Amino acid sequence: IQLEAIEALDKQIASLDLMMERIEREDENFKQALELIDTIPGIGKRIAQVILAEIGLDMSRFPSAKHVSAWSGLAPGNNESAGKRRSGKAKPGNPQLRSQLVQAAHTIARMKNCYLSSLYHRIAARRGKKRAAVAVAHAIIVIVYHMLIRKEPYKELGENYLSEQMRRSKIKSLVNLVKNIKKLDDDVQFIISDQSIRIIIGEEVKEFSMTG
Numbered sequence: 001i002q003l004e005a006i007e008a009l010d011k012q013i014a015s016l017d018l019m020m021e022r023i024e025r026e027d028e029n030f031k032q033a034l035e036l037i038d039t040i041p042g043i044g045k046r047i048a049q050v051i052l053a054e055i056g057l058d059m060s061r062f063p064s065a066k067h068v069s070a071w072s073g074l075a076p077g078n079n080e081s082a083g084k085r086r087s088g089k090a091k092p093g094n095p096q097l098r099s100q101l102v103q104a105a106h107t108i109a110r111m112k113n114c115y116l117s118s119l120y121h122r123i124a125a126r127r128g129k130k131r132a133a134v135a136v137a138h139a140i141i142v143i144v145y146h147m148l149i150r151k152e153p154y155k156e157l158g159e160n161y162l163s164e165q166m167r168r169s170k171i172k173s174l175v176n177l178v179k180n181i182k183k184l185d186d187d188v189q190f191i192i193s194d195q196s197i198r199i200i201i202g203e204e205v206k207e208f209s210m211t212g
Contacts, residue, residue, distance in 0.1 A: 032151070033057055037144055039153040041116060042108035047100050051144055054097040059149050065142045073098035074138040101137035108136060115157035116140070122162055171197060174208055 030052065037048040055068060062068040069075035072094050109120040109132070116136055124132035147154060174197050175190070189200040199206045 029057055033148055036147050036151070036153055040140065040143060040147075041111055041114050041154075041156070042104055043140070044104075047104050050097065050100045051141075054094055055141075055144075057148065059145055062145065065145045068145045069138055069141050072101065072137075072141045074101065074134065074141055097141075098137065101140050102133045104140060105133040105136035109133070113159050115159060115161050118159040118162055170208075174199075 033052055034045070034048050037043055037051060038045060043051075055062075055071070059068070062071065066075055105116075105120060106129075108114065108116045109124070109129075111117045116139060119139060120132045120136045122132075123135050143154065177199075191198045191200070197208050199208070
């Protein structure tokens, strides 16, 4: 009985593949959307087909990226933006789509020189591989949402994007700190380099690293 069930499932998958190929040939919009999603590293044609089959081509049905991620069972989720952690458990949604996206996230984790891979490992180091995969899956569906709206291919940010964002945020915070200090004391100077920022108050010098 189990063998018969497997054979029946294989036939269903083959039938689905044929149907998707026919749709791809006949529907130019579907084909273009498929090609866009395929530009995301680690997203193969099969997963791209599943994504489109589940969320469709018309993103106007989702008021925002938050709505499509919730519908996919990936919001609010354990995700991270520019190194900032957001806690919470992913809500119930589309289990098939969620499963495929999480699977894609694990594939992406093995890639190099990739923003999504960098995101995965950054989160996995602190919160574990399972949460990292969910976070990357969430990032993927948000990326797909914006790609389909803008009709633009994936833009690779690079593996150093998150580190650079954190560095810039740190510089901005320190510059604001110096500006506030200068309001109280004009005898304040600061020197910014790629590696550090030095704050000079009279004869006192304090140096803050931009890399850690």
